[in-house]
Amino acid sequence: MTISVIGYDGSPLAPAAGDRLAAASLVVGGARQLRAVGVPEGVPQVVMGDVEAALDAIGDGDRERVVVVAGGDPGFFGIVRALRARGHAVEVFPAISSVSGAFARAGLSWDDAVVVSAHGRELRRAVNACRAHGKVAVLTGPGAGPAELGRALAPHTPRTFVVCEHLGEPAERVERVRPAEATTRTWRDPNVVLVLDERTVAASAADVGGGGGGDSGNGCDGGGPRWVAGPGPGPAAWALPETAFEHRDSMVTKAEVRALALARLGPRLGDLIWDVGAGSGAVAIECARFGAAVIAVDRDEAACERIRRNVWAHRVRVAVSRGPAPAVLDHLPDPDAVFVGGGGPEVVRACADRALRGVVVALAAVERLRPTCEALAAAGFAAEAVQLQANRLAPLPGGAHRLAAANPVFVVWGAK
C-alpha cells in the first residue's frame, strides 16, 4: 500500500493532499503539524516523537490509506528516507522546505549555499562547514542550535546569523544576530539558521550570471554561470606549482610533496585541518580549496602576513593563528587531520594527541624520522613513511634538457 506523505509549511494543503487526509484510516505526524492540518474526527493518530516508534505503528504496509504529515519538504532531510528504508512505497505532496523558506525570508538566492544538518548529528561538521563557507543553512536539533553554533564560531569567525523559528507558523520569528549574541539568547525549536559571511552574500548578489562567479568559499568556482548547486565542484587542479604562492627563500612545500600530503590528509567539506608551521600557507590553502575549514599556525609574524596575502590571492578562507606550537594549539578546536611542516617531535606528539583521523609530517632531517614515527605510534596511529626525491625536467641551451634534483624529503603519516 502506498503511503501518502504530506509536507506542511503553514499554507493550505493542495487539493489532492487534502483528499488523502480526508480519506485517511491512520494519520501519523508531529504534534504541531497534526494540529495545523486538522485530522478528520475519529481517525486514529500517531504523534511522532520518536520516529522509529511511529514507523513501527505504521506497520509493514498492510494498512490501508496511511497518511504521514511532516514539516517542509519530506523528501529533504525528512521522513521519506526512513519510509523508503523500511520498504514502503510513497507518494509525496511536498511543501516548501524550511531551508527554502529561510532564504526567502532573508531575500537571498541559495543555489550556491551549503546545506548541513546538525539534527541528531554531531555539530562539529556543521560548524566546520560554516567556517569554510560564507553561505550555509544549518538544520538544527536539540543541543545543536543557534547558541551552540554561536559558541563554536565566535569570536574568530565573523558571520551574521539569520535565525528562523517556527517558519510558516503563527509563532514565526526571524532574527539577525552575531554569533556572540546568539550564545546569550533563548531560541525556540524548530529553527533553521542561515550562517552568512556578508562578503559572500554581496559577491553572490553581484553575480548576475547565476552564481558561477560567487564566492562559495573555496575559490574554485571559476567563472561563468553556476551549473551545480551547493559548494561547487572542487578544484580543477591541485598540488599547484610553488609559483602560485608567495614564499621566502623557497620555504614552501614542493608540489610533489604537497601532492602526497594532500592525498593523505584527505581534506573535504566538514573537516577541520591544521597546517602547523605553515610557512607560505600552501598546504593550508590547498586544503581550503577542497572545501575544508583550515587553521594555519606559524610562530613568525612575517610568515603569518605572507599566509594572509596568499589566502587573499587564492580567494579562500583560512584562519591564521600566530604563536609557537605546541602551546598555541591548546586554544584551537580539535582537527580531523594535521599537516606538520615545521616543529620537532614534541609538536608532532601534540598534534597526534588531538587529531581525529590523521597526521602528515614533512621533514628533512634524518634524525627526526624515528622520533616522528614513534610519536605517531604512541598516539595510536599506524605510522608509515616514504622518502620523496623529485628530479624535474629543466631546459638547457640548444633545446636539450637536464634533470634538476630537488632535496629529498621524508613524508611520514599516520591514520586512525
Ligand SMILES: C[S@@+](CC[C@H](N)C(=O)[O-])C[C@H]1O[C@@H](n2cnc3c(N)ncnc32)[C@H](O)[C@@H]1O
Ligand atoms: C528533520 S529536519 C526536516 C526538514 C524538513 N524536511 C524541511 O524541508 O524543512 C528538521 C529540522 O528542520 C528545521 N525545521 C523544520 N520545520 C521548521 C520550521 N517550521 N521552522 C524552522 N525550521 C524548521 C529545523 O532545523 C529542524 O530541526
